[in-house]
Amino acid sequence: MRCQKVKRKLSAFLDGELSEKKASRIAEHLSGCQNCQQEVAFLSSLWERLEEMREVDPSPYFWTRLNARITQAEERSFSLDRVRGILDRLLVPATAIAALVVGLWIGGALYEVHWEDKPNLWEQATASLYLDALDDFPAQSIGLAYTELVFD
Numbered sequence: 001m002r003c004q005k006v007k008r009k010l011s012a013f014l015d016g017e018l019s020e021k022k023a024s025r026i027a028e029h030l031s032g033c034q035n036c037q038q039e040v041a042f043l044s045s046l047w048e049r050l051e052e053m054r055e056v057d058p059s060p061y062f063w064t065r066l067n068a069r070i071t072q073a074e075e076r077s078f079s080l081d082r083v084r085g086i087l088d089r090l091l092v093p094a095t096a097i098a099a100l101v102v103g104l105w106i107g108g109a110l111y112e113v114h115w116e117d118k119p120n121l122w123e124q125a126t127a128s129l130y131l132d133a134l135d136d137f138p139a140q141s142i143g144l145a146y147t148e149l150v151f152d
């Protein structure tokens with residue numbers, strides 16, 4: 001057995017996790033190899049020190065405080081989700097308004113270009129829309145029909 005192969009299995013060997021056959025082959029190698037014996041000594045002392053390390057007990061309120069912090073963090077992320085939801089809901093009307101403004105602006109520009117070239121048409125168009133409160137209602141108009149209905 002070569003040193004490299006033995007060293008890879010030393011940890012399992014020390015923990016007694018190897019089969020009897022493999023363990024005896026490693027023990028055989030160790031008896032004749034000083035290099036691997038040093039490795040075993042090093043690992044053994046390392047394991048001993050690790051076992052000596054004292055387990056630290058958390059303070060009595062550790063779990064309570066940890067739970068509180070987790071809840072707090074969850075609430076914070078929840079409120080972030082809510083803010084994002086509100087922003088999403090605002091974004092749709094904002095986009096619609098922006099589209100409307102752009103549409104009106106383009107429409108206005110086209111309208112001006114169209115009517116500035118034909119002032120007579122513009123006057124005719126506005127005159128037909130113009131209605132003075134003191135003028136008689138035009139024939140066949142809704143205003144005339146209404147006054148006839150009410151006052152006649």
Ligand SMILES: [Zn+2]
Binds near residue numbers: 002004006029034036
């Ligand atoms: Zn060796």
